[in-house]
Amino acid sequence: MTELRTERLLLRGWRASDLDPWAAMNADPAVREHLGAPLTRPESDAVAARMRADLDRRGFGWWAVEERATGAFIGRVGLDVVGDDMPFAGVDIGWRLTRSAWGHGYATEAARACLTYGFDVLGLAEVLASTTVGNVRSQSVMRRIGMTHDPADDFEDPSVPEGPLRRCVLYRATAGPRTAAPVADASR
Template sequence: MLTPLETPRLILRQWEDRDRDPYYAMNADPEVRRFFPSVQTREEADLSIDILHEHIELTGWGLWAVEVKESGELAGLTGLWPMPDIVAPGATEVGWRLAKAHWGKGYAPEAGRAALRHAFEVLELDQVVSMTTVTNQPSRRVMEKLGLTRDPADDFQHPNYPDWWGAPHVLYRITAERYRALPD
């Protein structure tokens, strides 16, 4: 059973049925999904939660539900996911997505730090990567706050969406050595 990860303001935990409605609302919001090819239908959002839940059950880690301690609200998701083989095969990605009501509060870097701590201190990974569209400046700022760096030679065209305007992607990385050298 997964022991939830905690930060001063957040709990990163396993998905529960109570998360389905707010998760769907977040993924149906065109502003939240502006750097994705489309919004999600209810069926897609429910399937996504099922997949995320199962991965955490099987491995003990994944893209966790992010709960705000003070209110109990689902803020979104943050965590680790196996990187698609399209780029950095075998790597693990750190990622996040928050509902609009939770933007601008510093939750993404706070939860991202907890995910990286788990990646390097518990899973003992050698490196973690993160990717997004070239134009997704908010996520790129979070990556940089977390200490990930970009080598333009790693940038790529997302092959799953060749006709989508967001296909040009950037890839950021952080090694275990760099993570350990970051200030607390």
């Protein structure tokens, strides 16, 4: 199992002890603001099981994130293959953190590690990221990690019912020099 280490964070495989804080995160309306309705405990557990299986099968996916100093679970960050139902293809990057972890630069730090892993280890030529038009926090992270946005790439998410969460923006990062140089330490 590949783990990624940054100065303050460990991106690692999922543990049984992650399920309670993961479920609490998914039940928090503020965390779910740009994702849809809060998840029930069975729904949250099912998502964690899928993420664990993807990591085991592919060696990359949605890593659990913990603060190295405290060992506290603070969310998930990772790379995932874009679903067939989307109007674009490739590998995307994303993050979801507990509200208490917001505003500390953790999403940016972890996302930089994922970009490095995607480009330097997986050999990806491009990494994508998408979010709702209104999710300015995530869009700020995308810009901080060197991703660019072309409004011509914006799209309607076919998996979302009609409403404010359906209109999305798409950001891109390509291999090679980026404005925000990532740092990561990948180990197995």
